[in-house]
Amino acid sequence: MRVKVLYEFKAQPNSGELSINANEILTVNRQDVGEGWWEGTNQRGQTGLFPAGYVEPMVTPTEPEAPAPQAMPNSQSAYDFGDGDWGEDDWDDDDDSQASNSQSNYDYSPTAHTSNATTPSSQMPPITHVSGVPKPSQPQQQTVRKSFNRFSTFVKSGGEDYILGIKTLTVNETHFIYIVESDRVGTYQWAPNPNPSNVSIDKPKKESKMKGLKSYIAYQLTPDSTGIQVSRRYKHFDWLHERLQDKFTTVPIPALPDKQISGRYQEEFIEHRRLQLQSWVNRICRHPVLSQSEVWQHFLQCGADEKRWKSGKRRAEKDELVGASLFFAVQPPAMSQSLDIALVDRKMDQFSRFVSKMDDSVKLLYITAQDQSKKFGGPYKREFSKIAHSLHTLSDAFAFSGVDGHHNNDRLNNAIKHTSDTYEAIGKLYVEQPKYDFGPMSDILHEYKGMLTVWPDILQVHKGAINKKKEHQKMLDEGKIDDKSVAQINQRSDVVTLSTLAEINHFQEERIVDFKDAMQHFLTQQILFYESIAANLKQTLELYNF
């Protein structure tokens, strides 16, 4: 496959990366590198990694089979959670598996991987430079693989049967999920969790098993409802995530933090992962339905008792109230008549278009945030170092002036030297800054990217339900069926609609609060940053008062 370079990319030295220039033609050797990287060879025969988003496939009429990789459900996307060569071993290992080699699974360093020669040097996902809003059909559109079969899961799990009343299920009241009308007329929401609680994740611990052959990170979770700390590994989160996805057809389960290449900055990496998991956990806690689910409670409350853990695990895995069956548990508010089809269509249509626009804009802002983070630590920092170096050279020259006994000469020198140090220090501020502004912004955007990817599938599920309602309405109009059977179909279809609307409502409320908080946090940190630069400069300016 040959691709054309859209945007220049500079390789980090000794990273296995390949510098590419706009309009250059590359031959792609590997697309399964992961993390948004591809491996390719340029026309000078140099081979290395580059960001997949920086290139576009060469469209040749004679090559209609040219793949648009991310558009195919089975291809590996940049945010794929599937098994790849690139995962940290700790993230892949199975509970019951034996350590298959003597190499420590905890070893994050690239040398632990056979594919090490092509390991990108940066911990950050690649920057996809986009000058405009990416269209949904562009390869930039990343997809979480697990959600691809959501619709067919719905069908398979009996969605159609549910609507048509072919299958019935008696649900215990303790599992009821209530929908209520919200303050705003004509809108619906999940009934709030009567016992909301928070969960804190403490500093993770490195633990090991198999006599030290396997080691992993254990996160310590403390729900304030119990106050009892439980220890969870990433794979437990992963398992929980899968259960939640299976169970809640109308809820976009937030994605877990990406798999990342690490090995460097281990401490920072682990702390960042902790913050991301904390945010994920907070999102579950805030969700009226997820936070009350049995599997979540099991995850939070089961202690070190392995038997209890396994039985809860099996129970969750055998849960009947998953996929479409969960609708049997949904209790809609009392309604005088069935929902107006045209109104629902309009609402869903609007939301669908909104999701698409928000998806585009979140991706664009994410790319920008990642790009800025990279630039702060690289080019920006280097610019300040250059200024510092130039001033240092001047001060060195002045120290050589031979103007003996001239106090102002010495004071000037000292001041210029200090100014040089100040610019070097400002450069370091730039390196640190993304941790405080663009980094946290990237994290929240990443969470939204995940949820936004799932929404189209949820809306598809809804469309399936409302189409059944429409079909039966038509059959009724044609006198093919009676009022009674239509009323039941309408009622069940409305349960799907109301569930979807309740989730949309939750999503919108969350979105407003999340983006308000994110922007406030971001701007506050930016202000502190620029003020801190000014403060540094003020201090050095003082030295020129002689």
Place this chain on the structure above:
Amino acid sequence: MRVKVLYEFKAQPNSGELSINANEILTVNRQDVGEGWWEGTNQRGQTGLFPAGYVEPMVTPTEPEAPAPQAMPNSQSAYDFGDGDWGEDDWDDDDDSQASNSQSNYDYSPTAHTSNATTPSSQMPPITHVSGVPKPSQPQQQTVRKSFNRFSTFVKSGGEDYILGIKTLTVNETHFIYIVESDRVGTYQWAPNPNPSNVSIDKPKKESKMKGLKSYIAYQLTPDSTGIQVSRRYKHFDWLHERLQDKFTTVPIPALPDKQISGRYQEEFIEHRRLQLQSWVNRICRHPVLSQSEVWQHFLQCGADEKRWKSGKRRAEKDELVGASLFFAVQPPAMSQSLDIALVDRKMDQFSRFVSKMDDSVKLLYITAQDQSKKFGGPYKREFSKIAHSLHTLSDAFAFSGVDGHHNNDRLNNAIKHTSDTYEAIGKLYVEQPKYDFGPMSDILHEYKGMLTVWPDILQVHKGAINKKKEHQKMLDEGKIDDKSVAQINQRSDVVTLSTLAEINHFQEERIVDFKDAMQHFLTQQILFYESIAANLKQTLELYNF
């Protein structure tokens, strides 16, 4: 000539510039483009302009004749004041010349030049990106052409004759130049100007002659000693500059502002030129010797009376007290014995090395300042635009959320929109900023670059004088000459030494004040800049309080 690219350079679109990448090989077609630009062709056959300082000649053993252009006195350097195709016509025209074509000489637009297709788009001199301190032998070392023959001028104008006492000249007391001991023991300075005065340059006027066929800029100078405004064109400054250079062998006459490509930003260009000339004039005013010279007084005080102007012009051009002859006018302080040769050698040596170091560091800082100026207006600005665009896209998407009647949604939207505008505004601050910090710093560094280029020649002149003193000391030791003739040679050699020391003293005093002021100004502007960014962000942060 083939050259290897050292640093990447990105062409401005439609500017005739050529983008070049590190390690690329170019064929140089023209080195006489001027302003530090060369024209070349890359290996893809593309031709255009690039900064000469970004490349290095390919050194091939079979091509020993590979030229190092700036090292040859007759080649055109980037800061050459000679006639080139690139000058603004107004700067070249002679007082008595006829307008040779009907095109307005005032027309700065590139279309007025035949070489227009290769006109660099930027008004700024090219950025020479240097990662370390340039060594004096590197091609970066620019030379002001007019100073190249300073030493031979000294010899030709009778320097040797002066030292040897072959030529004598009786100087009227009104032309005496006094040297006195300074406050610091063992150091000498020019006697201060008893009537120091300042000259202000007002907003320049566009004037025309030849019935409007020729137009030019006239600068209005008002010396506070007379309070009478006189009108001067750049060519008058140029003439004055030449007179001062001819006359003052031991004074590094500050260079006039560079010839520059203009045509765009005319107003800004003219105002910048005014500021540069004001700084040049201030430097002459502060100089104890230059400020008292007859030619300077004529330049300042002669009104619109053309006859008087021409007679003063002729008088200055026929001045006998130029070059080495000026030493006849120098009145050293009473000294009990001749200066110690070893001590003088040491001082001059130290200063010579200092000049070389300062030259390197000033050039490096100048390059950095120019580079920053360019980056502020280009890449930095674009980064803020990217952030602004991303936020704008997000706010656009949010406006489409369909969350009717949700006040916080509207407030959030409005706030994000405002934040986008704020980042766009910050981008504009970046564009404007170099005018306030790196621009003025570049200007003062440019003045120093000029003076530092001349110093080695001045020190050469001094070396000629002191070598004569050494020779005669040796001859005395060998009994070849008598005390008396040596005493006279010593005394005249000391006049040259003392003049040089006085000028060194003046230079050092000026340097300390200039760099103190420059750094204070620079830092103050940088502080205001970063504070202004923070203030903008604070304002937008307010909008999130809902």
